[in-house]
Amino acid sequence: MVTLKQLEAFFWAIELGSLEEAASRLHTTQSAISKRVQELESALGIPLFDRSKRRVHATAYGQEILPLIAEMLNLRTRLIDIATAKEHPPRTLRLGVTDLTALTWLPQLIQRVRSSHPHVTLEPIVDTSTLLVERLRSAQLDLVVVPDAFREPQFDTVPLDSVEYAWMCSPSYLPEQTSMKLQELQNFTIISQLHGSGLGQIMKRWLSENQVSTEGGLSSSNLTAIASLTLSGMGISYLPRKIFDDVVQSGQLQIIKTTPAIPRIPYALMYRKGAADELLRFVTSVVTDTCDFARMLPGYFTTSVPRSSTR
Template sequence: MTTLKQLEALVAIAETGSVDAAARRLGVVHSAISRHIREFEEGFGYPLLDRAGRAARLTVEGTEVLNRAKAVLLQRDLLLERIASKEVLIRKVRLGVTELTALTWLPKLLEAIRAAYPRVVIEPEVDHSVHLRDRLHSGQIDLAILPDAFAATGYVKETLAEVQNEWFCSPALTAQTSRMSLAKMSEYTLLTQGELSGSGILIGEWLRKHGVLPRSTISSNSLVALVGLAASGQGITYLPRSVIANLLASGQLVALRVTPRLPPLRYVAMIRSDVAMPFLRSVVAIARRACDFDSSYQMFGGGQGGLARSAGK
């Protein structure tokens, strides 16, 4: 007789790509996953995994069974949500966020989820927007919080907030003025977020639309790296003010008044439509209440040399 553990093992292997990764996700040893699959295959009568290569790939029969397995597990989760109170509901939520959320309100979000669901295990991941979108699509995470840079087909999106980026640089770079046009800014090196960043994708499109052709660019998918480069006078970058509040206060960075102003970026919570159960929708509602991109992150200490001291820790 097929068991739920066998179904869970099959789905975990399909979504993670290996028996080892599936075992880590389910919190069991490698041999347990192998046993579940072997027993499943014996009862089913066909091989579910193609064992010819190193990667764990599903056979044709395994792929057909996979969709049914997901449907059964989804119904199991729906039943548990209906009969269990929040205080005793045992679930796992795999939460993907970008660096900006991690630098501002992620701790507040984790505390709010734990308060609402004391027995739910939260597995947060901090990654680039493109990676989070791909992991959400493959089922490796349940919920992603990221800029609204991707198509909504097959997903449920909930708007959380709009984030306003501004232009910043070292005071030594533009000592003469804090005002400039986009055309003038093109004479400087622009420090931009890379193609893996949702913000980088959206602002890159906006800059191209406005004909901005900078003298040179330095691209990084790390906000921390962009802050360090800007503070050392390597160029002009765009960031939310909250991330660098201390560096502005200490004078290591200054804000530029550039016209036209950058557009606000919408941040959304995304879940796949086929798994948009009440529990995940409840977590999204918690995220909407906890969302606060204006929280000031204290990584960059105030005073002269504050950035260098923080970076050395």
């Protein structure tokens, strides 16, 4: 018998490219994922994994049924959302997010909340994480999604995903250079997040621990502005790697590998203790399920930008 657990194990193993990442996504063990896929192969009577390769790859039959599995899992999600929903009076839930969330999975979150709670208005506020947390303290926001740099006793904190950042620059800024020691970055213009942001605080602390100064560099609180400056050849910046993959592949940006590399940046959902009612708990569960910082809005950063060799 084919089960949804078997289907989602196969789907996420292929989608994420490894059993380990699929296990992390589904909050189980790698051996459990492997067992579910084997059970699915046995139930269907055909191999789904191409085990001749090092990374997880689907066979031709596996690729053929993958869209059907995705559709079944999406229907399961919609069914759960509808079943979980109850009648609520009209209400506005104020959600604070940084631009990284706004550019990746925020539309999917709003769509899911609307479909299950049509009388609820989810009002997204996009700002720097420091200002969002200040507004959460003063009850101007109901919950926020920010880098995990604001642990405070008055907040309940729900860990979400972590984001891989990489140093990037225009190929015209550093021709034919793809690696260097971290401290060598001081010889160039570093484009960074303002220190008032959660990401800026985490990066400033990490760079300081590694004796790297960003003095004389450029800074902004806006991801689009930082990307634009980087694409224009104004310096080196740290950008979320997954959502800039297409820009790197197109040759507009190149990755500069450093020793040590940037640590993954954890993100979290926060709300005030004692403020969590049934609706907020439901939205929290949808946030944890929807959160995907690799889900870039199509074509957002793929437009060619004039380059310069200014340092």
